[in-house]
Amino acid sequence: MKIVVPVKQVAALDDDFELLGDGSGVDPDFLQLDLNEWDAFSLEAALALREGDGGDGEVVVVTVGDEESEEALLGCLARGADRALRLWSDECRDADPLTVARLLAAAVARESPDLVLCGVQSSDAVNGATGVALAGYLEMPHVAVVKQLDYAAAESAATVKRELEGGLVEVLKVRLPALLTIQTGINEPRYANLRAIKQAREKPLQVSTPEQVGLEAGALAAAAGSRRRQLRPPDRGEGAEMLAGSAAEVATRIVEIVRERMS
Amino acid sequence: MSDVLVIAETRRGELREVSLELIAAALGVKQASGARLLVAILDQEPERFAPSLSADGVDELLLVPTPTEHFEAHVSQRALEELIEAERPGLVLLGHTIDSLGFGPAVAARRGLGFASDVISLSWEDGPVAGRGAYGDKLVAELDFPGKDCTLLMLRPGTFEAAEADPTHPESVPTRSVELALDGVAATEHVSFDEVQESDVDITKAPFLVSIGRAVEDKDEIPRFEALAQRLGATLSVSRPLVDAGWMPSARQVGQSGKTVKPRVYLALGISGAVQHLAGMRTAETIIAVNTDPEAPIFGVAHYGAVADLFEVVDELEQVLG
Ligand SMILES: Cc1cc2nc3c(=O)[nH]c(=O)nc-3n(C[C@H](O)[C@H](O)[C@H](O)COP(=O)(O)OP(=O)(O)OC[C@H]3O[C@@H](n4cnc5c(N)ncnc54)[C@H](O)[C@@H]3O)c2cc1C
Ligand SMILES: Nc1ncnc2c1ncn2[C@@H]1O[C@H](COP(=O)(O)O)[C@@H](O)[C@H]1O
Numbered sequence A: 001m002k003i004v005v006p007v008k009q010v011a012a013l014d015d016d017f018e019l020l021g022d023g024s025g026v027d028p029d030f031l032q033l034d035l036n037e038w039d040a041f042s043l044e045a046a047l048a049l050r051e052g053d054g055g056d057g058e059v060v061v062v063t064v065g066d067e068e069s070e071e072a073l074l075g076c077l078a079r080g081a082d083r084a085l086r087l088w089s090d091e092c093r094d095a096d097p098l099t100v101a102r103l104l105a106a107a108v109a110r111e112s113p114d115l116v117l118c119g120v121q122s123s124d125a126v127n128g129a130t131g132v133a134l135a136g137y138l139e140m141p142h143v144a145v146v147k148q149l150d151y152a153a154a155e156s157a158a159t160v161k162r163e164l165e166g167g168l169v170e171v172l173k174v175r176l177p178a179l180l181t182i183q184t185g186i187n188e189p190r191y192a193n194l195r196a197i198k199q200a201r202e203k204p205l206q207v208s209t210p211e212q213v214g215l216e217a218g219a220l221a222a223a224a225g226s227r228r229r230q231l232r233p234p235d236r237g238e239g240a241e242m243l244a245g246s247a248a249e250v251a252t253r254i255v256e257i258v259r260e261r262m263s
Numbered sequence B: 001m002s003d004v005l006v007i008a009e010t011r012r013g014e015l016r017e018v019s020l021e022l023i024a025a026a027l028g029v030k031q032a033s034g035a036r037l038l039v040a041i042l043d044q045e046p047e048r049f050a051p052s053l054s055a056d057g058v059d060e061l062l063l064v065p066t067p068t069e070h071f072e073a074h075v076s077q078r079a080l081e082e083l084i085e086a087e088r089p090g091l092v093l094l095g096h097t098i099d100s101l102g103f104g105p106a107v108a109a110r111r112g113l114g115f116a117s118d119v120i121s122l123s124w125e126d127g128p129v130a131g132r133g134a135y136g137d138k139l140v141a142e143l144d145f146p147g148k149d150c151t152l153l154m155l156r157p158g159t160f161e162a163a164e165a166d167p168t169h170p171e172s173v174p175t176r177s178v179e180l181a182l183d184g185v186a187a188t189e190h191v192s193f194d195e196v197q198e199s200d201v202d203i204t205k206a207p208f209l210v211s212i213g214r215a216v217e218d219k220d221e222i223p224r225f226e227a228l229a230q231r232l233g234a235t236l237s238v239s240r241p242l243v244d245a246g247w248m249p250s251a252r253q254v255g256q257s258g259k260t261v262k263p264r265v266y267l268a269l270g271i272s273g274a275v276q277h278l279a280g281m282r283t284a285e286t287i288i289a290v291n292t293d294p295e296a297p298i299f300g301v302a303h304y305g306a307v308a309d310l311f312e313v314v315d316e317l318e319q320v321l322g
Helices: A037-052 A065-077 A097-113 A131-140 A195-200 A217-222 A247-262 B018-033 B046-053 B073-087 B104-111 B219-232 B240-244 B275-280 B310-321
Strands: A002-006 A009-013 A031-035 A058-064 A081-089 A114-119 A142-152 A157-163 A169-173 A177-183 A203-207 A227-232 B004-008 B036-044 B060-065 B091-095 B114-124 B128-136 B138-143 B149-154 B173-177 B189-196 B208-211 B235-239 B265-269 B288-289 B303-305
Touching: A002 A037, A002 A097, A002 A131, A009 A065, A009 A217, A031 A037, A031 A065, A037 A058, A037 A065, A037 A114, A058 A065, A058 A097, A058 B265, A065 A081, A065 A177, A065 A195, A065 A203, A065 B138, A081 A097, A097 A203, A097 A217, A097 B073, A097 B104, A097 B114, A114 A131, A114 B275, A142 A227, A142 B073, A157 A177, A157 B235, A169 A177, A203 B046, A227 B189, A247 B091, A247 B149, A247 B265, A247 B310, B004 B018, B004 B073, B018 B036, B018 B046, B018 B114, B018 B149, B036 B046, B036 B073, B036 B114, B060 B073, B091 B219, B104 B114, B104 B149, B128 B149, B219 B235, B219 B275, B235 B240, B265 B310
Parallel strands: A002 A058, A002 A114, A058 A081, A081 A203, A114 A177, A142 A177, B004 B036, B004 B091, B036 B060, B060 B173, B091 B149, B114 B149, B208 B235, B208 B265, B265 B288, B288 B303
Antiparallel strands: A009 A031, A142 A157, A157 A169, A169 B189, A227 B138, B114 B128, B128 B138
């Protein structure tokens, strides 16, 4: 069984971040990079399936990201992925989910996977859309927001639980090949040990341009779903009344407010 | 301007509230652009929802019967693709909900549409302009969709005030049956629903919640917060990561996939205020938030905030309470 896991290196803002002068983005000095929380769970699901399958399957991680995102790929290789792909061209910086999905689709189609496991969402962009858009390009059956996954090798199908609002869960069956978007809590992602972290560098990590995965010039621009005009601070309405002072003063005020509101 | 098409949402025989929010957002666009407003109902028995969607300003209700009893992503996907083909709308509005996220992005990809999800503001300047959160809602990105004949936007539930339908005058909005070839399109098979489990603690009834988030970091700290809640006369609730980690039962989880609560006081300790968390508590009467990050989105909904280390504040709370 071959499983492709698209993963993203996400950026979190420092507490004291600054915008670029023209408002088009965030000054990169203020970004903390990390593997997207959801993608740790989808990778773990893939690794567990490979192990359950007698271990002769293959787990391929793929990212659309610049050189810095290799950090995330190495982390995935250290946890047990077999191979990594990094796709990049400058057009992909701050790309919208359709652009990313279009590029992923070109690379993933060449792998002919049995299963594609995405995260439900990326913590920085919160599109919740790249996985299902990728399924659209690949014309692959898909289930979004999966919190349990049972693979039945004999039937080449999976029984999955889809998490709905309010904690309601739908149980459904889907045939493979399929794309699932994986929700947090589905498993307990493993850590990589030191030796594995060292060995990760020995594993194949291939870098490709859009052309190298078969996309024509202009294909990504045509796929792009939106254009970012501006990045601005949110409209916070009146905002909260901030409690100043020491922790002791804050605690005293909290108790006062609670007593007043609860009486 | 071409039509605005709203896709209503139903689940287990009920209309979902977001449908009327989508209509309200669409009415804003209609006013600015002069578009017609079409509302499509994809359901095994779509006509039963027509009265509750007959809001002022809706020009036509499209009744689209589906072969499956429950939502099926590939059926919805095909239906929407065919509706877009036949009706040629300039703007399609869906909810940023679990069901719609299961097919909306695939339609946008396959048909080369303009697209944005989790949209929190919508205006019209010769075309749609959408606002959405960026970097965990610490910033807002403003998007437009140049060169797109049709744009699909997924709007965050609870952001647009719901339109009011007038079920007593269903005849006020014309309906049209749209028969699409949807047999054999489903790619998944519904097995069952796992119902939400009853629990001995009902956080939706608690008048005062002390709610803790990932910042607690250590399972062994939880008894301390339980004791604190008890001394304050509150009930302990949590954000999702503590349930995912298996530290607390799901009955204690506040948010989109947990409980929606409306206590008199909600004290959030070390919770960032992700959209799915806010979905469950933003209507609490008084929200007090303690967070080390002054930009944490929780401060955007809180009435009182303190930029402080929650452990230091809890030390002091324990002192004050004696
Ligand atoms: C489909 C879907 C459904 C979801 N449903 C829910 C749901 O029902 N409920 C829910 O909660 N989430 C839900 N989520 C997850 C949600 O997106 C967030 O990941 C989650 O809410 C984050 O929890 P948190 O705020 O505790 O953690 P984080 O976002 O990690 O925030 C921790 C906060 O603690 C602060 N902090 C750190 N140390 C300290 C300290 N010492 N003192 C004070 N503050 C500190 C940090 O500044 C940060 O703001 C859902 C996600 C998806 C995709
Ligand atoms: N740049 C990227 N490279 C690879 N996969 C991505 C990328 N962006 C998003 N994804 C995948 O899509 C999921 C959802 O992300 P998003 O749609 O941005 O919320 C992530 O969990 C990843 O699996």
